[in-house]
Amino acid sequence: MNHIISLLVENHQGVLSRIAGLFSGRGYNLASITAGVTMDPEITRITLVCEGEDDVIDQIKKQLHKLIDIIKVIDLTDVPSLHRELALIKVKAKPDQRGEIFQVSDVFRAKVMDVSMDSMVLEVTGSPEKIDAFTSIIQPYHIQEIARSGLIAVERGKKQ
């Protein structure tokens, strides 16, 4: 099962390679990794998506926690939280196909970022499943390039 792990880490050089090295060195499965600075310029938030049985995920969290530059390890998998991924998709589009593509994009709330004589670039945001669904719908128009950001996540606010 996929787990979403959010890390707060020191904004030091080499932190990403420490994390990537931990996964490759111990044979863990890393599906995606994203990094960006937080409000505190000394702290970076890294969001990982990794796969594994519960005991493996447990080891991954413990091993991450052992890295000195990691300040906090939060497993968001079973915590109410918001998950988003962004994708930029360039599709082949002759002028007569544009209308259909606009319509499909509307359904998925994708934005058209660029239009040229024979292609369009679409931006779609949402859960990985939504992006998967959108790409499969848009696939018949021939996807020329796709760039996905990897998942980012944040815990929801307390309800009470």
Place this chain on the structure above:
Amino acid sequence: MKISGAELFTQALKREGVKHLFGFPGGVVIPIFDVLFSEPEIRVILTRHEQGAVHAADGYARSTGRTGVCLVTSGPGATNTITGLATANFDAVPIVCFTGQVARKMIGNDAFQEADIVGISRPVTKHNYLVTDRKDLAKIIKQAFTLASSGKPGPVLVDLPVDILKEEGDSHYPESVTIRGYNPVTKGHPGQIKKTAHALGQARKPLFYVGGGIHISGAADIFRKIVEKTRVPVVSSLMGIGAFPSDHPKNLGMLGMHGTYAANMAVTHTDLLFAIGTRFDDRVTGDLSKFAPEARIIHIDIDPAAIARNVPVEIPIVGDARIILEQLYTLLKSPSIEDWLKQIVKWKEEHPLTFSQDGKRLAPEAVIKTISDVFPDAIISTEVGQNQMWAALYYNFHKPRTLLTSGGLGTMGYGFPAAIGAQIGNPDRTVIDIAGDGSIQMNIQELATAALNELPVIVAILNNGYLGMVRQWQELFFNRRYSSTCLQRGVNCPPNCDQKPGQVCPPYTPDFVKLAEAYRAIGMRVTRMEDVRPALKEAGKSKTKPVLIDFIVEREANVFPMVPAGVAINKMMFDKRAQE
């Protein structure tokens, strides 16, 4: 006052109480060696190889409990430390290793003797640093010493660009540092400790299983009190040897692949396995599905990642072993375990440790038993392989921090430089490296270090002319095909040697006695049992010279008991000849 980075480095070491620095110079660290040249408070031990420097720092650290420190140059100097760092990392040994680096503006340009040592050493250190700003130097050195010696100890590497060593800057060195991502837990959770006391009181067949964590945390005394209060028997991993006296009636000895019969049987039948500072290594557990199948497991370790990694643990306790055992002591009562203790005595009597002597060549086990008799209070280092297992089984260890051995990584060539470091740290103790003829050659160059520093380290080579442990596996599992394990094999030997060693073999190379003499050490060769004791006594008289003794032992002696890799640990093989 402004001082150079190199001067700050030296000040920092003095503030950390460092008296000995194991090192090897090179271009980019000349500024530091220059400062050290006129620094009377820090003694530099110049090894002959950077790997030797790290192992020496490691032996110093394991035997004294103080952090070992080394200093090497960039590029090859730095990469030569990797095996030493990995050895220390596996066995949780506190080391701070300083490497030189090319100037900051050259980094990444493939400069002469440049290596990305922070990248290379990342998986084999507890943490590492590249200093990129002169103003961070003091803080990073302080952090390195803090990390190396606290929590689960380990090696920390600090990479020092040469221009930072030359740059003038602040001389301030901090008293302490905080690292917000690093807060090791030391005290045990009180609820877990209560549960533990209850579980132990309920058990009818309880067993302690101890590891290196007892040495590291200084828990040997409180552990002994607990054993004597509860009367629960003890088995030990290789790293745990010395944590509890080998000859204590409650000690069943080492468990695992070369564990004793009583230890392995006890683990297989215990109903409560109480593990302290150990990590259930595959050489200990064998087939995991048949390891301690009837037991509830309690596990104390300072490293949460070591708990429940290989076996399910019912009561985990994260923290420092000594502190937790002290918390636990008053809560413990002696459980009713009379039948269990009787069973254990039976197992001990069924298969005590035995070995055979063919009378022609020395039995290696007998050599070690004699070493134990002649030097009962020695610090023993070992190389890796048969020599290591025989030392673990036949030397009578009775104090913590007296067995220095590469348990996790299994590094051949560790023992001799480690013995040098131990002798530096313990000038009044006898330090003996129990070696094989294969392993000793991996860092034999350190004979010069030992000789010139007037260290009376004794090297006892158990010379069987083979890479003995691999040969043993070839004998038992590969139909006696001794591929690349005969150290006497020459270019004129038949392609498929007839497996009757010693008939027309080329002379052993090198001649260890002559080699010792070439290094101005004392060399002896012993071929008969009656000469073993006199030779050791003679060696013990040396006060300023290393002594190398070439014990010519039986060529095909095997380490028994033995459990083949991946098999349940109660399925032991014994020495058939000894039983006949």
